[in-house]
Structure formats: structure tokens, C-alpha cells
Amino acid sequence: MYRCQLCGDVVPKGINRQLIIVREPYRHTYRRGVNKKIFMDKGKKVEKWVDDPGGYGPQIVSETAVCLKCMAIHNQKLAAGGANIQ
Numbered sequence: 001m002y003r004c005q006l007c008g009d010v011v012p013k014g015i016n017r018q019l020i021i022v023r024e025p026y027r028h029t030y031r032r033g034v035n036k037k038i039f040m041d042k043g044k045k046v047e048k049w050v051d052d053p054g055g056y057g058p059q060i061v062s063e064t065a066v067c068l069k070c071m072a073i074h075n076q077k078l079a080a081g082g083a084n085i086q
């Protein structure tokens with residue numbers, strides 16, 4: 001049971017939460033020696049700190065829990081070419 005964050009209707013229990021997830025591209029910067037890499041060398045566990053090369057990836061900006069009716073409207077707008085309803 002939850003309340004739709006767009007229309008305010010209460011969704012009864014037994015219905016899974018529908019999420020509208022808004023993502024935007026995000027550039028991860030290069031970071032030196034931040035990732036720990038563990039590998040086996042001659043039967044001995046060796047830890048080594050390696051660099052994060054950085055790059056591009058999606059970043060979640062917002063998550064909105066909505067009812068089935070609002071999700072259907074959102075999907076129609078996506079199919080029509082509109083991006084977000086927020």
C-alpha cells in the first residue's frame with residue numbers, strides 16, 4: 001500500500017510499486033588508487049589499489065512512486081516522444 005506521488009491516490013496492497021526513474025548522463029572523473037583489487041598469486045591473496053579510469057554513465061536524478069493509471073499515462077507520453085511528466 002502506498003500513495004501515488006503524482007495524483008495522490010492510495011494504491012491498495014498487493015500491487016507492486018511503479019517507479020518513474022529519471023536518469024541523466026554523468027561523467028565520472030579519474031581517481032587515483034581508489035579501487036581495491038584482490039587476486040591470487042601463487043596461492044597467496046594479494047591486495048592492490050588500482051585507479052578508477054572514470055568515464056560516462058547514467059545517474060538517477062529522481063524516483064517517483066506512481067499508481068498504475070499514472071504509469072500508463074507516463075508510458076503513453078514516452079511512446080509519443082515526450083520525456084518526463086515531472
Ligand SMILES: [Zn+2]
Nearest residue numbers: 004007067070
Ligand atoms: Zn497516480
